[in-house]
Structure formats: C-alpha cells, structure tokens
Amino acid sequence: MAKFLTNKEENYAQWYNDLVIKADLAENSAVRGCMVIKPYGYAIWEHIQAQLDRMFKATGHVNAYFPLFIPKSFFSREASHVEGFAKECAVVTHYRLKMDENGKGIVVDPTAKLEEELIVRPTSETIIWNSYKNWIQSYRDLPILINQWANVVRWEMRTRLFLRTAEFLWQEGHTAHATKEEAVEETEKMIGVYSDFAENYMALPVIKGYKTENERFAGALDTYTIEALMQDGKALQAGTSHFLGQNFAKAFDVQFTDKSGKLDYVWATSWGLSTRMIGALIMAHSDNHGLVLPPKLAPLQVVIIPIFKADDQLAAISVKALALKTELEKAGFSVKYDDRENFKPGFKFADSELKGVPVRLAMGPRDLENGTVEVARRDTLEKETIPLNAVVGHLKKLMDDIQVNIFNKALKFRQENTFSIDTWKDFLEVIDNQGGFILAHWDGTSETEEKIKEETKATIRCIPFDAPPEEGKCIYSGRPSGKRVLFARSY
C-alpha cells in the first residue's frame, strides 16, 4: 500500500518530505532555502488566508502593506530586536547591475553602492513603527489595528519545505494602543483567534501559553503561543502573539496626548502566523496513504470518479455525475469530476487519497442501475453505498463528521502523548523513548531551562495559561515551583 510514500513509522522526516513533493504542494527552487509553493499547496494557503482574514476583520482589523526593505538604521533602534534577528538578515547593498567588462555575463556595478544598506524584512515592526510615528498624535488616533499579508526573509541555515524556509509567507498584525491594558487584551485576543482557527478550521488541537524569557520574541515583553503536537512526538509552534510594551514606541519616539493632556508612549502588539501552518497540517493528520485535509481547508472537498467499461457507459455516467457535481456545488462543496480516460479507477482512488480529498464518490454501472453512489471518506478510509438522492444531505453531515473526527483523533493522540513527569530519570526516559509533551515543574530560571535544553534538546514550549497552581519541585534543580510547564522537543 502507498508504495510511493515512505512509511511514516519507518522514517518520519522522509515521509514528510515525500508527501510534500508527491502531493504536489511545493518543491525546492533554484534558490537555496527557498521553496516554490505549487498550485495545490498554495490553494491550501489561500483557504488559510481567507479564513484568518475574515477573523481579523471580524475583530476590527484592517489590511495594509509596508515595504519589503528596511533601512539598516531602523533596525538598530530596538536593541534586543536587532540582536534577535541580526544573524539571519539578507542585506541589499547595491541597486544596479552592468555588463562585465571582460564581456561575460553581468556583474554588480560597484559604483552603484547604496548609501544606506537595506535589510530585507525578517519582520516589520521597525518599518511599521516608523510610519506609526507620523500617524499618531492623540488618543483619538488610537487604536491602530493593522494586519499585513507579506513575505519575509530569514536566512536559515537548515531549511525544510514549509517548516523552515529562508523566505516564507505570513501575516503580521501590528497594533498600537493608548493603554497597557488594551494592548495586553489585544495580545490575548489574537492568540485566541489563532487557537480558534487552529482548532476549528485546521482541526489542530493547541495549547495556549506564555513563552519563557529565552523563547520570547526579540523585543517583546511577553509572547503568547499556540503549541501543537505532531505525530512524531515533536511540538510545533503554530502561531505567536506578542505584547511589545512601549519598546518600539520608545525606539521610534511614538508619543500621544491622552485625554488628560499628558504625553505618553504608545503601547504595541504584534502577532503572526505563517505558511509553516501547512507543515503542521500535514504532520498532524496525514497517514501512509497521503494527506488528510480537514474539509474546511481542503481546496477540493469532493472528487467524483466514474467507473466504466465502454464509452457509452462513460457517457451515461457522466450525465449523472455532472448533475451531481452541479447539485453539490450549489450546496457549497468544491467538487472535481475526474473523468481522465488515461487512468484506471484504482489509480484515481489512490491519487485522491494522496491529495487528501475528504470525500470520494465512485459511480459505476452498478450504481447507475441502482440509483446509488459509493461514498468513501479519507480520514477513516471507510466506504458505503448510498442512494443518489440522499448524497447532498449525507455529505453535509459527513464533512462535519470528518472535521470533528480528525480533530478528535489529533486530540486523543496528544492526550496519549502528554505525560506528567516528576523525576529527572523519567523525564529523560520519556524524551528519549517516546517524545510528546511533558508537564513538569520548573524553577523559573533561564539557567535551568538552558541546562535542560543542552542535556535533552527539549525546551519549554510554553507555560500553559490554564496550568493550575500546584506546589512541586523543579524536575532539574529540585527548587520549589508553583506550577507545571510544557516541555517538548520541537520543530
């Protein structure tokens, strides 16, 4: 079965790579570390975008667009921000090429050196706050609630399709507020939007929490995260929301007059979610047959496959199948009729599974005779035959079932792979042998966190929002701790 894919039990990393390529989501490009997102993969991103965009608008945000290039001087304004990103920035130094004087090829024109070098944005806080400075004078100008859909560049050493690429697509929200409380509320609201999106659209259960100081965004006072567990027991940070305090306002001198006429710095947040989510989607749900996509994000929800011997048979089936396609489309499903004549049904079945189409309908002579259609669901691979006139109603319910089922499956997996650990010995045992999430006590110091990372490669993924107070001793140092934090090896 699935002879074109590496089994995920055999080699999970290879299975992932195979799947991205074979399902036609993306491929490597001629540029180191950069991927080509192919139409099928991009369609998934478009669904992610469309839904998130609706959710951003519903929470009062508007879209805008800021430049790809950031003057180097802007970058150095916020100290910890520069430090965080300096090592992975692409820099534009020249603005012109010319023909090589020795006649061969084209070279950078050394006379066209930029006076001030430009950084290709790894994130846009600085360029955006430089604009906000001009937009904000009074409390009446606040809040500013802007999102941008953009590409960013982070010069990564080691890349993997979707999970970590030198250039990736994302959205970044950047908001400005009059009060700390309002900014914190925004930060919380947006991690809530992400978690709602992850769980209800991606069918991906996530744990919301605070990042530790070590794992925090460069320049943030507080970073909130949603953490998901992949099928190989590694964690993946699926979205982050940052409370930036007044750091960027101070760096760019953005002050406003409040109601009482007093001058104060503006409070900021930023939040982002990237094409990495597609990697999460793959690793959370898919199997050895291929992708498993949640109906709410699948580019194609239903594929109809005709089964026929002779041309006149195909013609008869096509009439019914196309009528069904129209009916399903009217009901809001995205449907493809796969009447390619150069492939046998078996191939098409396998192909629809590889691509993760949630529901497959097969229609052959038998069905024509009986007025039925065969319905196969991708998540469980179960098949059943139902009357043609009941298909629309059936699929409406089935799509919901699939959406819920893959969420529950992922949730069950997470529950079975989350361990409450109290001794260092058990911690090592679990990290090395099964992976997964570990809930354990931690003394709250960066030193301990570093030591644990060095010795086990596990990091604190987050301090869960809902971690109940519980007296205990740090798993590593034995010092007192007031609650458990979430450890895992991560992507």
Next chain:
RNA sequence: CGGGGUGUAGCGCAGUCCGGUUAGCGCAUCUGGUUUGGGACCAGAGGGUCGCAGGUUCGAAUCCCGCCACCCCGACCA
C-alpha cells in the same frame, strides 16, 4: 556554518573504483490497440550540454581542482 552523502532523460536509478564503440534500465510522455468497482497490458516512438566551470589526456559521466544545489546529522531559528 561544521561532519557525512548525493547530483547521469520529467522522476527513480545503473555505469564512476580500474578513462576507450552509438551512455543504459524502470517509471512517466507520445502514437496505435486492448482495458477500466483499488495504483492495467502489448507494440512502436521521442527525449541526455552526464549539476556548473576549469584542467590532465589521443580520448573524460569516469581522473584532478574550484564552485553550486539537494538530503541526513549537529550548531542557529517561526
């Protein structure tokens, strides 16, 4: 950026150690025919700057030098 591996037709590979006809094989593609309820078969055809650039040689996919890309493992990160 360090260690290891790979690069030969669209894809997967053999050939490279030990240089020597016209660079092969499978899949895919095209044509014709037979097929079609879980990855069809037969016959024929097309498709190659052997990753790129130098060098050694009468002769280089093969040997030498440099570069590039990808994969795996580390360090760094969303």
